[in-house]
Amino acid sequence: MAAAAKSVFEPDYGDVDRGVLSVMAPPGIRYWLWVGFLAALVLVGGATWTNQVYRGLGVTGLTQPTMWAVYITNFVFWVGIAHSGTLISAILYLFRTRWRTAVYRCAETMTVFAVTTAGLFPIVHLGRPWFFYFLAPYPNERSLQPDFRSPLVWDFFAISTYLTISSLFLFMGLIPDLANAREASSGWRRKFYGLLSLGWHGTDEQWRNFSMAYLLMAGLATPLVLSVHSVVSFDFAMAQLPGWHSTIFPPYFVAGAIFSGCAMVLTLIIPLRKIMGVENLVTAWHLDNLAKIILLTSLIMSYSYACESFLVWYAKDPIELETFYMRYYGPQGWIFWLMIFCNCVIPLLLFSPRVRRSMVTLFIISLFVNVGMWSERFVIVEGSLAASFEPSQWRYWHASFTEVTITVASFGWFLMWFSLFARFMPIVSMTELKEGLGWLRQAIRDSYSRAA
Amino acid sequence: MNGELELLASFAEERQAAGAVAALRRAQADDIRVFAPIPSEHVEEAFERRKSRVRLWVLLGGIAGALSGLAITIGTSLEWNLVAGGKPIVSLPPYIIITFEMMVLLGGISGVLGFFFHSRLPALESQRGFNSRFAQDHFGVLVRCAASDGDRLEGLLREAGALAVERVGAAAA
Numbered sequence: 370m371a372a373a374a375k376s377v378f379e380p381d382y383g384d385v386d387r388g389v390l391s392v393m394a395p396p397g398i399r400y401w402l403w404v405g406f407l408a409a410l411v412l413v414g415g416a417t418w419t420n421q422v423y424r425g426l427g428v429t430g431l432t433q434p435t436m437w438a439v440y441i442t443n444f445v446f447w448v449g450i451a452h453s454g455t456l457i458s459a460i461l462y463l464f465r466t467r468w469r470t471a472v473y474r475c476a477e478t479m480t481v482f483a484v485t486t487a488g489l490f491p492i493v494h495l496g497r498p499w500f501f502y503f504l505a506p507y508p509n510e511r512s513l514q515p516d517f518r519s520p521l522v523w524d525f526f527a528i529s530t531y532l533t534i535s536s537l538f539l540f541m542g543l544i545p546d547l548a549n550a551r552e553a554s555s556g557w558r559r560k561f562y563g564l565l566s567l568g569w570h571g572t573d574e575q576w577r578n579f580s581m582a583y584l585l586m587a588g589l590a591t592p593l594v595l596s597v598h599s600v601v602s603f604d605f606a607m608a609q610l611p612g613w614h615s616t617i618f619p620p621y622f623v624a625g626a627i628f629s630g631c632a633m634v635l636t637l638i639i640p641l642r643k644i645m646g647v648e649n650l651v652t653a654w655h656l657d658n659l660a661k662i663i664l665l666t667s668l669i670m671s672y673s674y675a676c677e678s679f680l681v682w683y684a685k686d687p688i689e690l691e692t693f694y695m696r697y698y699g700p701q702g703w704i705f706w707l708m709i710f711c712n713c714v715i716p717l718l719l720f721s722p723r724v725r726r727s728m729v730t731l732f733i734i735s736l737f738v739n740v741g742m743w744s745e746r747f748v749i750v751e752g753s754l755a756a757s758f759e760p761s762q763w764r765y766w767h768a769s770f771t772e773v774t775i776t777v778a779s780f781g782w783f784l785m786w787f788s789l790f791a792r793f794m795p796i797v798s799m800t801e802l803k804e805g806l807g808w809l810r811q812a813i814r815d816s817y818s819r820a821a
Numbered sequence: 822m823n824g825e826l827e828l829l830a831s832f833a834e835e836r837q838a839a840g841a842v843a844a845l846r847r848a849q850a851d852d853i854r855v856f857a858p859i860p861s862e863h864v865e866e867a868f869e870r871r872k873s874r875v876r877l878w879v880l881l882g883g884i885a886g887a888l889s890g891l892a893i894t895i896g897t898s899l900e901w902n903l904v905a906g907g908k909p910i911v912s913l914p915p916y917i918i919i920t921f922e923m924m925v926l927l928g929g930i931s932g933v934l935g936f937f938f939h940s941r942l943p944a945l946e947s948q949r950g951f952n953s954r955f956a957q958d959h960f961g962v963l964v965r966c967a968a969s970d971g972d973r974l975e976g977l978l979r980e981a982g983a984l985a986v987e988r989v990g991a992a993a994a
Binding site for chain 1: 879883900922
């Protein structure tokens with residue numbers, strides 16, 4: 370027993386540094402092949418988009434009445450993915466949640482790249498993308514200005530603010546870790562990290578200002594994250610369209626965003642911790658807690674789906690009833706049931722602690738949730754447009770090569786930036802792991818005793 | 822010898838470094854700098870300083886953002902005064918959203934700028950007394966004092982648990 374207790378890994382500050390900095394060692398050929406593959410996907414997507422710009426939106430499956438389909442689905446999906454990053458980094462920071470330390474950098478990074486990916490889609494969706502700046506107010510000779518009563522303009526401001534604040538928040542948290550990387554490296558890497566760390570030396574004065582700025586940024590990011598997905602939901606809820614015009618959309622969208630984002634964190638971090646050998650720093654305890662958030666938000670989502678359907682049934686509006694009937698039993702009804710299966714049924718497995726602690730099962734569940742949440746966005750965006758007021762006008766969207774390719778390329782784009790960041794930047798926060806070293810040791814002791 | 826010197830002590834534990842700061846302050850040594858790999862509430866408490874002025878930057882940035890959000894929405898609506906949906910030209914409820922976003926945006930940017938300003942970042946030169954280990958696993962306490970106090974303060978630092986105390990060199994008067 371004593372011998373078993375001695376063999377338990379008890380990390381100290383040095384172990385944390387070595388563990389995280391080893392991830393940033395020069396990568397091998399397999400890593401570059403992976404990044405090359407993702408870059409190739411991006412290039413194919415870029416070429417397809419160029420073709421779309423040249424030939425017009427006729428190359429897509431967009432047609433009346435489904436003028437919003439996969440591109441806007443992707444936009445809402447990626448904005449949703451972004452949200453858990455801020456939840457984990459800002460909201461859980463304010464609550465001083467212990468388990469966030471190992472996963473929050475990964476989640477924050479995911480946030481920044483997911484918002485960047487999301488921001489591409491409104492532009493991809495434009496027939497004349499070079500006029501995207503029309504949404505911004507700027508002085509012009511005709512005194513023409515955007516309509517600030519339009520949810521699309523709110524969206525422009527919300528997403529731009531969210532991208533800026535989440536990037537600043539990520540960068541601020543990185544500064545002490547970059548200084549650490551600077552001190553541990555040599556050659557061009559030392560110069561590179563030295564430049565990015567801005568000459569940070571960790572003096573008491575710097576930490577004092579850092580702590581205050583970080584706390585206030587977390588305080589600002591918390592209402593921001595709740596507002597951004599509410600604003601995204603207003604894109605739909607403000608329209609007088611059956612399936613969109615609903616008052617439950619803001620909380621429903623926010624819960625869905627946290628649900629999908631936490632699942633994406635698991636999808637990214639489970640292979641990452643294995644490949645990069647940081648299983649002792651990102652432990653089963655951290656992921657177990659993340660899985661509990663997924664379970665909770667899944668239950669909120671199930672309630673929201675039930676509530677949405679109940680409101681339609683209770684209101685007895687014939688057009689809305691018809692729209693929802695088509696949503697469940699129409700030609701694309703299988704997507705709705707896939708959504709229910711992935712978002713409401715599969716996550717129930719997470720009630721089992723054994724499932725929450727099995728990395729393979731957790732990874733598979735996270736993939737199901739990603740599929741389910743993409744389906745949900747599609748059902749809302751496309752399904753409501755396809756079967757609304759006039760049955761004579763009903764028409765469903767059909768997949769086109771252009772949209773499918775650009776959708777796949779968006780995953781390539783996101784994963785490419787994430788992979789580059791994960792290899793060259795500290796993807797786990799050394800500073801916060803050291804701050805919560807006692808909790809990390811406890812988590813490791815727990816996992817050892819469970820294994821025994 | 823010009824009458825002043827600097828002592829640099831390194832500690833393995835955060836609480837020891839905080840204890841050293843408290844002891845130095847009790848001994849009337851006020852020119853103290855701590856290097857730490859993590860933010861430390863104990864060290865912060867030992868210094869007994871007022872809270873960071875970054876708060877003020879965020880507050881002013883937030884107010885400026887909210888006002889600019891109102892100015893943009895109301896100003897551009899009055900410039901392009903087209904009635905849409907029978908609603909007033911200046912419709913305040915939807916403008917609150919833009920006002921809120923601008924408040925967060927400028928408050929956040931201003932907070933980061935305030936952090937840089939008060940932390941003197943970016944810094945082109947290395948801080949005197951800084952050692953690589955202070956970014957990794959050790960805490961450093963640098964104190965400037967009169968040469969005549971050197972032995973007494975070194976004793977205090979060792980009492981607080983310093984692993985090593987070195988005299989960095991004669992400081993400029």
